[in-house]
Amino acid sequence: MTLEVEPSTKLPDPLPIVPLSRAVDAVVQVPGSKSLSNRHLILAALAETPTRLRGLLACEDCDRLLVALGALGWVFRNDGDALLLEPPRVRTANDGAAALHARVNLGDGGTPTRFMMALAAAQPAGVCDIDGSARMRERPVAEGVELLRALGARVDYLEVDGRLPLRVFGRGEVGGLRGGTLRVGRTASSQFVSALMLVAPTLPEGLDIEFTEEPTSATYLQLSLAALQAAGIEAEVAYRPVEATSSDTGLSRVRIRPQPIRGGEVSIEPDASSAVYPAALAALSPKGVVTLAELPRRSVQPDAFFLDDLALRGARVEETANGLRVSARGPLRGIDSDYARAPDAAVMAMVLAAMCDRPSRITGLGTLRVKESDRIEAVAAGLRALGGTVETGSDWVRIHPLPTQPHGGESSMERTPAGHAAAVDTIVHTVIDTVNDHRIAMAFAVLGLVRPGIAIANPGCVAKSWPRYWEMLDLLRGAVPGENGNR
DSSP, rough: OOOOOOOOOOOOOEEEEOOSSOOEEEEEEBBBBBHHHHHHHHHHHHHHOOOOEESEEEOOOHHHHHHHHHTTOOOOEETTTEEEEEEOOOOTTTTTGGGGGEEEOOOHHHHHHHHHHHHHHSSSSSEEEEEHHHHHHHSSHHHHHHHHHHHTTTEESSTTTTTEEEEEEOOSSSSOOOOEEEEEESSOOOOHHHHHHGGGGSSSTTTEEEEESOOTTTTHHHHHHHHHHHHTTTOOOOOOOOOTOOOOOEEEEEEEEEOOOOOOOEEEOOOOHHHHHHHHHHHHHOOEEEEEEEEEOTSSGGHHHHHHHHHTTTEEEEEEEEEEEEEOOOOOOOOOOOOOTOOOTTHHHHHTTTTSSSOEEEEEOOOGGGGSSOOHHHHHHHHHHTTTEEEEESSEEEEEESSSSOOOOOOOOEEOTSEEOOOSSSSSEEEEOOTTTTHHHHHHHHHHHHHSEESSSGGGGGTTTTHHHHHHHHHHHHHOTTEEEEO
C-alpha cells in the first residue's frame, strides 16, 4: 500500500522559474511538519491503543515509513481528515508470527531509515532487512548500529560494513534490544539518538543517556522529547550551565523509564522547515507579504529559528490571529549566523544570503555534508553558476552578494502559459543542479522568483517533503491579495 502524492502535471526538466510580476501577498497553508510526522508515526506504532494523526505530512519520506510499518504488521487507514494507525497483534518469540521476515526500502529518507532501525530492534520478534537508495547507502549508519549493539540488539551488515543494507533482529531473536545506559559524544546525526529515545519506553531497562558534550543537532533531540511528552511519556532531563551567548542547549542527560505509550489523537503543527521558503520569498519580494497559516511563533521545531534570523536581517515577522505574517521592509542585511540548531533551514539561509547587502558567514553546518547531498557544496556550486562568490570550510560558508546582473547560463528557454518549456532567444537560464535534493530545489526556486534566469534540474525531487511545492509557487506567482497559497 502506498500513500504517495503524485504531481498533478508532469513538469519539464529542467524547470525554468518564471519570476514574480508583482509583489506577493498571500496566505500559505504549509503542510504538516515532516520531523514531527516521522516521530509521531513511530510513537503511534508503539502505542498500546490506536492513534489518530491529524495534519500528517503526505510526502515520500512519510509514505515510505508507513509502507515499512505495514510490512511489519501495522494497519493504517484514512479516518476523515486524519490517519488512523492501529497496533498489530502482539508477537512473541513463541508464536508463528516470530517467523516474520520483513524487507523495507526507505529510499532517500535518512530519518525514516534510522528510526526504522530502532523500531525493528524493539519489536518482540521477527527480522527486518532495511535498505535505501544509492545515496542513502552512502550515508553513515555505523554509529546507529553501534548504539543499538551497545544496548543489546543484534544488527548485521548484509553487504558492506558501516552501510546499508542491514538485517535487524527483534528482541525475541538472537540478542535483544534491552535498553540501559549510554555515554554519547558528538555523532554524525542526531537521528540515531532520537530513534533510541522514541523506542525507549518499550525497552525492558528503559534508556539513560549521558551526553559527554553538546549533542549534534540537540534541538532535534528536544523535538523528540516534545513528541514523547505529547504521547504521555515522562522523561527526566538535565542540563549543564552554558554561556548566554552560546548556541549550545546545555543538554546533558535524558532518562526514560519503561512505561506505556498513549495513543489517542495527535495534531501535527505546520512544518517550519517548509515554511522557510514562502517566508524567504516574502522577505525578498519588494513589498511582499506572506502569512504562514497556523504556524506558532514559538514552535518547538528547530527550523523556526530561520524566522528569527530573517528578522535580524531586516524582515518583519509578526504574530497574527491566523498565523505568522512575514513582510519585506527593504533590502536584507548580511549578517553572521550559527545554524547548528536549524540545519534543514540552512540551505534557504545560504541562498537568501546571496541577496543581502553584504557578505554573510554561516556556521554550524557540519551535518549538511552528509544529508541527501553535500549541501554546502551543492549551494556553493549553484551560487557560483549564477556568478556569485562563495567561500567554504568543513562546517561554514561565507557568501557574497550576487552580482546585480544575472549571470549567463547554459540553456535558453522559458515557460509558456501552458507551463511547458519552449526555446526562446530572450531569456537565458542557468540550470541549477539539485543533486536530487529537495531542499536545494526549493531554495533556488525561491531565488528564481525574484531573480530572472534560473531553471531547476530534477524538479520532481521535491516530492520527498512537499509534493505540491510547484503548485504552491504557481499560486503565489499569480495570487491575488489574501489568496491561499496551497489548496
